[in-house]
Amino acid sequence: MNTSTRLDKRDLILAKGAEVMTRRGYHGTGVQEIVQAAGIPKGSFYHYFASKEDFALQALEHVYTPRLARYAQALGDTRLSPRARILGYYRELLAHFESQEKLEYHCFIGSLSFEMAELLPAIGERVEEVLQSSVNILQRCLEEAQAAGELPAGEDCANLASFIANAWQGVLTRLKVGSTAPMHDFVERLERLLQA
The missing domain is CATH 1.10.357.10 (Tetracycline Repressor, domain 2)
Structure with a gap:
């Protein structure tokens, strides 16, 4: 995966995940909700974020x-x-x-x-x-x-x-x-x- 694709996917996860977390709160949002909103597999989340x-x-x-x-x-x-x-x-x-x-x-x-x-x-x-x-x-x-x-x-x-x-x-x-x-x-x- 090239650097541009990596940044695009990370930005997508950040944008979609932030929308979910804004609506549902930190505690009301799990990693599953974030990856669902971004349309990516759960394992991809930990490729970009430690927690x-x-x-x-x-x-x-x-x-x-x-x-x-x-x-x-x-x-x-x-x-x-x-x-x-x-x-x-x-x-x-x-x-x-x-x-x-x-x-x-x-x-x-x-x-x-x-x-x-x-x-x-x-x-x-x-x-x-x-x-x-x-x-x-x-x-x-x-x-x-x-x-x-x-x-x-x-x-x-x-x-x-x-x-x-x-x-x-x-x-x-x-x-x-x-x-x-x-x-x-x-x-x-x-x-x-x-x-x-």
Whole structure:
């Protein structure tokens, strides 16, 4: 098997398995469910992953590396003011969820952190790294907003970035009950927070 085929199969297992684990949780997902979703023999799983924990760690990387890259790209778009970048990003997410015929959202990182962060420290550490990377991206954009006079000079951008990121995680949790109302509240409050 060449390297390209090996990576394609690994990526397929990660993508399909992460979807299953997101819906069913870590404990509710066995290796059998992961390989069934990917359409591969069970033995192939252990060709790529040492354990279910190893799979979960690699799946976090697989799911969130491109998401963080998109977030960094959106918040680094110098064609827009820093404030417009942040608000535009979250307004687009709101529009995305509102366009869904049946609102369905399950947060992979949220599910793993609730269920496994204490039980498997390696997962807890990786979840924290991903969330902190997101906060760091937002903080840099907030600092640009501050330098551009879009935020007060005395604003603590690190604290504000952490607050916004934590509020967003709460919104994603609330989406599980099938309403975008918390997301509307979030965007409205964000608009007020990001005023000079």
